[in-house]
Amino acid sequence: MNRWPGKYVIGLTGNICAGKTVVCAVLEDLGAFHVDADLVAHQMLIYGKPEFARVVMEFGDEILGEDGQIDRGLLGQIVFSDLAALATLEGILHPAVGREIGRIISNSNCNIVVLEAIKLLESGLDADCHEIWVVTANPDKRRRRLVARDGLSDEDALRRLEIQLPQKEKIKRADVVIDNNGNLSQVRVQVRRAWGKIGRPLRTEV
Numbered sequence: 471m472n473r474w475p476g477k478y479v480i481g482l483t484g485n486i487c488a489g490k491t492v493v494c495a496v497l498e499d500l501g502a503f504h505v506d507a508d509l510v511a512h513q514m515l516i517y518g519k520p521e522f523a524r525v526v527m528e529f530g531d532e533i534l535g536e537d538g539q540i541d542r543g544l545l546g547q548i549v550f551s552d553l554a555a556l557a558t559l560e561g562i563l564h565p566a567v568g569r570e571i572g573r574i575i576s577n578s579n580c581n582i583v584v585l586e587a588i589k590l591l592e593s594g595l596d597a598d599c600h601e602i603w604v605v606t607a608n609p610d611k612r613r614r615r616l617v618a619r620d621g622l623s624d625e626d627a628l629r630r631l632e633i634q635l636p637q638k639e640k641i642k643r644a645d646v647v648i649d650n651n652g653n654l655s656q657v658r659v660q661v662r663r664a665w666g667k668i669g670r671p672l673r674t675e676v
Contacts, residue, residue: 473598474575478668479583481599483590485634487615488605489650489657494586496661503580507587507595510570511563515540524562529555550630564593571595582668591643592635603664604644606637607651 480502484490494504514521517539525540526533529548535541549556575583584603590596607615609631616627641647646664650657 473572474583476581477575477578477583478581479575479585479599480601480603480668481590481596482584482586482603482605483588483596483640484605484607484648484650485612485637485640486588486630487612487619488607488637489648490586490588490605492650492654492657493603493605493648493661494584496658497584497665500662500665501580502582502584503575503578505571505574505578505583505585507567507571507585507590510567510574512542513570514563514566515542515545519566521562521566525559528558528562550626550633553633556633560589560593564589568593568595588634591640596643601645601668602643603646603648604637604640605648605650606641607649609637611651 480497482490482494482497494502494506498504513519515525516522522540525545529545533540533545533548535544545559549559571585575585585595585599587593587595590599590602596602613624613627613631616622616630617624620627622630648657648660648664
């Protein structure tokens with residue numbers, strides 16, 4: 471837990487379209503420094519990065535758009551329908567993403583950091599976090615959000631929901647659970663309550 475001396479790291483996760491970005495925005499308002507692992511991963515896929523070349527070599531030129539960059543929509547169609555392909559992509563990206571996250575957090579002047587990562591638990595990033603927060607929402611609500619956000623069919627949206635670690639398994643490893651089935655005011659109340667406990671034990675030993 472001493473990877474980032476002087477930093478208190480909240481690892482925030484939750485399945486797709488649970489509302490992680492909303493919770494992170496509230497935490498930023500409270501003074502936390504936000505690191506988005508998904509955005510870092512996108513940066514690894516830019517032309518000129520070593521990971522770009524490895525991903526194109528693995529998945530072929532057909533994932534490239536007209537601008538020569540990786541079309542994440544095309545890549546997503548491949549990896550979200552094939553667990554082996556997804557594992558291959560993550561094997562290429564996760565080490566580089568972990569290194570870049572470490573650099574960003576180390577260089578931050580803020581002593582409380584929220585590390586947002588949909589694969590926080592699966593990638594091992596949770597090992598460097600002081601607390602694990604899990605954002606939840608019911609499956610139907612997440613499906614509707616995903617269809618609206620990405621323009622997917624119901625079938626494709628369900629496939630992306632089902633390929634992830636079950637929400638209940640993430641909850642088992644959580645120090646804090648934020649229910650995002652309600653409105654923004656209700657989310658803010660939950661986040662502020664958990665924020666007020668930072669630095670104090672969150673689990674009661676029986």
